[in-house]
Amino acid sequence: MDRQLFKKPFTLDSGITYSCPTCGKLSLQLDKDKFHSSETSSTRKMLQEDYWEDDWRTSVYTAILVCRNTACEEHVISSGTGFISEEPVFTSDDRYTYTSSEYVCLFEAKFFQPALHFFDIPSNCPEDIKNPLLEAFSITLLSPSSAANKVRVAIEHLLTNFRIPKTTSNKQKKRVRLTLDTRITKAKDKNIVLGKLEDILYAIKWLGNAGSHSSSEITLDDVFDAYELMHHVLIELYQPKNRLNKLAKAIRKRKGPLRK
Structure with a gap:
């Protein structure tokens, strides 16, 4: 980019x-x-x-x-x-x-x-993660703040795809929504890769939060930072499996090491 x-x-x-x-x-x-x-x-x-x-x-x-x-x-x-x-x-x-x-x-x-597209979204990325990113792309130059917030939304959907709870029961036994901070903290206990990405997930959250407040001035560079971070997250979570599966099939078909 x-x-x-x-x-x-x-x-x-x-x-x-x-x-x-x-x-x-x-x-x-x-x-x-x-x-x-x-x-x-x-x-x-x-x-x-x-x-x-x-x-x-x-x-x-x-x-x-x-x-x-x-x-x-x-x-x-x-x-x-x-x-x-x-x-x-x-x-x-x-x-x-x-x-x-x-x-x-x-x-x-x-x-x-x-x-x-300001970065390539892996082909096997779920639609509910991909869609807010495409929305962010469409408004990047018009409203960097709104675009940053859309990336934050994509993180929420990503955690849901990995079965990180969105709600919990309070003392009155009513369902209440968990903050994104809490969900990111819970993610590291449920998924090793998400745990390694914790700092990046928090960084995207803070950029998205700033985009939600009119008092915070989000620049194009801030949005591009969010895109680079999000791209890394998607590569780590979705592309490696795809690449390794292709490599394994190629080696199996050749019945030995690949010649490069």
């Missing part, structure tokens, strides 16, 4: 390439013929004033990105915002030219449909 790809604005000539949400290949590129931008209402009003400056312009855009993998050719809709930036002009030997600059149109993506 290239964080900088989503943290930096792009130009129409940036040539950026994303991973296709359908085939997973690094082959999703902007179709410049299907890119459209319009200046915002505030910009159009400001242009009528004598004091306006070029770098005050703002805009919105819609675009189509196309997967260049001929076996896929998925089309993805993107939308976002634009602004003008005064950029330095460099000489042919890349030295900064202090007396020269130009205005450049920069764009920031806020939405993709189908949503881009």
Whole structure:
């Protein structure tokens, strides 16, 4: 996952390439013929004033990105915002030219449909864990706080899949909901792998908690941290079995060691 790809604005000539949400290949590129931008209402009003400056312009855009993998050719809709930036002009030997600059149109993506996948979810990951992660992917750039909270929801579902109780009986013999802290603590006594992942599960919980509170400012980096942690959890819990089963079948079929 290239964080900088989503943290930096792009130009129409940036040539950026994303991973296709359908085939997973690094082959999703902007179709410049299907890119459209319009200046915002505030910009159009400001242009009528004598004091306006070029770098005050703002805009919105819609675009189509196309997967260049001929076996896929998925089309993805993107939308976002634009602004003008005064950029330095460099000489042919890349030295900064202090007396020269130009205005450049920069764009920031806020939405993709189908949503881009910020990490690969193992194919045998249960749907109730996968779905909140896909929801998180769809709102990552629009609302990092909401995305972080969705990852926390995925952790709740993950613990349920491993039969970690969601409720307990209180002194009045009424069922009460267990906190996520308590469920993570119980998990280490029920599953060795979950026990080894305890610190990571707590870290995701705290990031998700921060995303739930309006007073906490969750950044894109915070969400990408949550994604990296969650990816590791899913690999440890779901991918090793898959990989080992394939390896065992290959060795059995060959009736001996594999030649690499």
